Amino acid sequence: MKNLDKKYLVLIMGLFILSMQFSYMNKLDKELKAYEVEAYTDMGTSLKLLGIKRFGTAMLWIRQTLYIGETLERDARKDIRNNAFEIARLNPYFLENYYASSVVLGLIRTYTDYEGAMALLELGMEYNKDDRYLINYYGGIVASAGGDNEEIIKNFEGIIEKYPDPLLINILVGIYDKKFEETRTKEDFDKLMKYSILLYETGIERYVERVEGIWGKIEELTIKGN
Amino acid sequence: MLKSFSIGKYIVRENLSNKILNGFLVFAGIILLSTLLLKELSIYKSDMIIRDSGIFLIEFFVFLVSVLSSSSYLIREHKEKSIYLVLTKPVSRTEYILGNLIGNIFMLMIYISIMTVFLQGILLYTGFSLNSMDLMNILFIFLKLCILSSLGIFFAVISDSYVTANIFTFSVYVLGHFTTDLLILAEKSESIVLKGIFTIFYYVLPRYYTLNLRDYLIPMDINYFNLFAYVFAYILIVSMISSLIFEKRKL
Numbered sequence: 485m486k487n488l489d490k491k492y493l494v495l496i497m498g499l500f501i502l503s504m505q506f507s508y509m510n511k512l513d514k515e516l517k518a519y520e521v522e523a524y525t526d527m528g529t530s531l532k533l534l535g536i537k538r539f540g541t542a543m544l545w546i547r548q549t550l551y552i553g554e555t556l557e558r559d560a561r562k563d564i565r566n567n568a569f570e571i572a573r574l575n576p577y578f579l580e581n582y583y584a585s586s587v588v589l590g591l592i593r594t595y596t597d598y599e600g601a602m603a604l605l606e607l608g609m610e611y612n613k614d615d616r617y618l619i620n621y622y623g624g625i626v627a628s629a630g631g632d633n634e635e636i637i638k639n640f641e642g643i644i645e646k647y648p649d650p651l652l653i654n655i656l657v658g659i660y661d662k663k664f665e666e667t668r669t670k671e672d673f674d675k676l677m678k679y680s681i682l683l684y685e686t687g688i689e690r691y692v693e694r695v696e697g698i699w700g701k702i703e704e705l706t707i708k709g710n
Numbered sequence: 711m712l713k714s715f716s717i718g719k720y721i722v723r724e725n726l727s728n729k730i731l732n733g734f735l736v737f738a739g740i741i742l743l744s745t746l747l748l749k750e751l752s753i754y755k756s757d758m759i760i761r762d763s764g765i766f767l768i769e770f771f772v773f774l775v776s777v778l779s780s781s782s783y784l785i786r787e788h789k790e791k792s793i794y795l796v797l798t799k800p801v802s803r804t805e806y807i808l809g810n811l812i813g814n815i816f817m818l819m820i821y822i823s824i825m826t827v828f829l830q831g832i833l834l835y836t837g838f839s840l841n842s843m844d845l846m847n848i849l850f851i852f853l854k855l856c857i858l859s860s861l862g863i864f865f866a867v868i869s870d871s872y873v874t875a876n877i878f879t880f881s882v883y884v885l886g887h888f889t890t891d892l893l894i895l896a897e898k899s900e901s902i903v904l905k906g907i908f909t910i911f912y913y914v915l916p917r918y919y920t921l922n923l924r925d926y927l928i929p930m931d932i933n934y935f936n937l938f939a940y941v942f943a944y945i946l947i948v949s950m951i952s953s954l955i956f957e958k959r960k961l
Contacts, residue, residue: 491804491957495950501943506913508936512920513890519927535887535922539766542759546751577927580754 521573521611531574541575548581552588555595564588565600572607582608582618590625598629598636609647619647623655644679650686654694657683661698673702713801717809721783722816731775735821738771742828749836757838764829765844765924769851772821773883776855780814780862781875788870788961797961804953807863811949814859822852847924853941857916858883860948867952867959885911886918916944 520532531540548567554560568585571578582605590601605622612618622643629636637659644652660676676698684695725731745763749756787793796806826848830840840848858879865878885892889912896908921937 491950491954495947495954498943498946498950501939502947505936505940505943508933509917509920509940512930512932513893513917515930516920516926517890532888534884535918535925536766537925537927538762542748542762545755545759546748549751549753552753575927578755584753 521576537574541571541578544571545581548585555592561595561597565597568604572604576607576611579612579615583621586621586625591628598625601625602639606643619649619652623652627655650683650688650691653679653683654691714805714809714812717806718812718816721810721813725779725817734771734775738767738825739828742767742832746832760833760836761844764832765847768822768825768829768848772818772855775821776818776859777862777876777879779817780859781866781879782872783810784863784866785872785875793961803956807949807953807956810863811860815856818852818855818859822848850921850923854918854921857941857944860945864948864952867956882915886916887922888919889915889917890919
């Protein structure tokens with residue numbers, strides 16, 4: 485009987501220690517949840533539920549390498565895009581996925597899936613706000629898409645509102661400079677002025693010089709009456 | 711306590727001479743070795759690929775061994791009637807349960823150490839090495855599996871069949887990884903009964919989602935003391951409940 489009492493005592497002690505840890509465990513649970521992407525695919529959900537997000541990322545990354553390797557043999561654009569998003573949803577902090585996949589999607593001539601590359605990089609920027617390379621890659625994709633795609637430029641302007649990075653603004657100034665030269669519309673002129681002022685305000689010497697050059701060119705056009 | 715250690719020592723010896731479990735270990739070694747191929751298949755971050763795959767494989771194989779060992783030993787002893795030999799000696803049932811747990815924990819320690827050394831060897835061969843965070847992740851794999859061993863023994867106590875004990879232990883391991891989702895389900899559920907069931911599960915099941923350090927996506931500021939205390943208390947409670955049930959069970 486005495487032995488049984490001792491066991492109950494140990495049990496109560498254990499329950500007491502356990503209940504003391506619950507508030508910390510709940511807090512940690514919530515913090516961990518906040519770092520995850522909410523929308524999972526079916527496969528992502530299964531991997532997450534089994535507690536193998538990182539292992540799943542590693543395996544999907546190898547699959548991505550294989551898809552990229554198949555580029556010379558077949559059009560693997562859809563697979564690369566879907567797999568890149570699958571990885572990004574499973575582990576949004578895995579930067580190499582954004583770098584490599586967006587370059588393959590956006591810059592390989594047979595693919596030129598600008599929308600896919602940009603959407604992937606936007607997801608990356610959302611979760612990795614301090615990473616400079618993602619912004620650079622984004623700028624690179626937009627510069628490569630050129631000023632022909634209105635949808636891309638519109639998207640890009642939205643990104644600049646969110647991340648007013650000098651490099652990105654510089655790319656947009658370049659695009660509108662070229663567009664204004666071709667179209668000479670008031671709309672393009674307004675946009676060019678808006679972004680060149682923004683770029684001028686960054687105070688970065690090379691950008692200031694570029695803006696002054698553009699403004700000088702516009703002044704010349706105005707004097708000539710064009 | 712000394713008697714529990716003797717039982718534990720016997721369990722370790724028996725497990726180490728068990729051909730099935732050793733087969734698992736050899737197979738795990740071969741699979742771990744195959745992670746070397748993954749390095750060649752990846753464009754970037756080959757160290758991450760080997761490390762994450764290796765650490766997961768350590769947990770996976772030791773998990774299988776742990777389920778088989780912890781939830782089968784007591785039932786096998788009962789079926790073979792060798793349990794009577796031990797219990798007729800001055801060994802209490804609590805000591806027997808504790809011995810069982812100690813043996814399983816030692817076995818986990820041995821298996822995890824061997825596989826960690828093996829993984830480190832592979833990483834060194836490829837020019838990388840395990841860092842302190844990886845070792846912490848492996849320590850938490852050990853702690854997770856210690857909880858699982860205590861649960862395996864618990865299910866062996868309440869069940870008469872290998873199959874049910876193994877299935878229960880396996881299910882708890884899987885369910886434990888989505889405890890937080892159970893809470894979300896409880897919050898979203900409109901039925902009070904379901905809400906109650908999900909909430910109970912959330913508190914009763916082991917918090918593998920939180921203890922799963924190897925799956926943390928970013929480095930977190932963790933109070934390890936709280937996690938250790940949780941694991942200790944959980945094992946203590948499960949072992950005491952197993953012991954109380956075993957005490958009253960007719961053999």
